[in-house]
Amino acid sequence: MHEDDAALALHALGWILSDEPRAERLLGMTGLDPETLRASLGERATLAAILSFLTAYEADLIACADALDIKPEAIAAAATRLEGNQRMDA
Template sequence: MTQLPRGEGYSVLQEGDEALALQALGWILSDEPRAERLLGMTGLDPDGLRASLGERATLAAILTFLAAHEADLVACADALDLPPAQLAAAAHRLEGHERIDP
C-alpha cells in the first residue's frame, strides 16, 4: 500500500491501482469512439494523455470516466476479469477520497 501526503491526512492507494488504470486505458483505447469520448471528457489530446500517464490525476480521470458510464465500467471489468466495484474503488482512491488521519 502506498501513502501519499494530502492535506491533513493521507490518501491511501492500494498497490496496483495505477496499473489497473493503465489496463483500463488500454481497453478504452481499443474502441475509437470510446477513446474520443475519454479525450473529450478529460480535455486532453493524445499527446497530453501520453505525457501525463504518470500523473495520479490522469489515472484517476481514466477510471472515473469508466465509473461514470455503467455499461463501459461493466464491459471493461469483464474484459479485465475483475468485479466492476474494483475499478470504481480504485478510481475513488486515486481521486484521493479514501483518507486516514495520521
C-alpha cells in the same frame, strides 16, 4: 498511490483505447489530447480521470471489468483511491 491502482488504470486505458469512439469520448470528457495523455500517464490525476471516465458510464464500467476479469467495484474503488477520496479508516 497504490501501484495496483495505477496498473489497473493503465490496463483500463488499453481497453478504452481499443474502441475509437470510446477513446474519443475519453479525450472529450477529460479535455486531454493524445500527446498530453501519453505525457501524463504517470500522474495520479490522469490515472484517476481514466477510471472516473469508466465509473461515469455503467455500461463501459461493466464491459471493462468483464474484459479485465475483475469486479466493477474494484475499478470504482481504485478510482476513489486515486482521486484521494478514500476515508482514512477505510
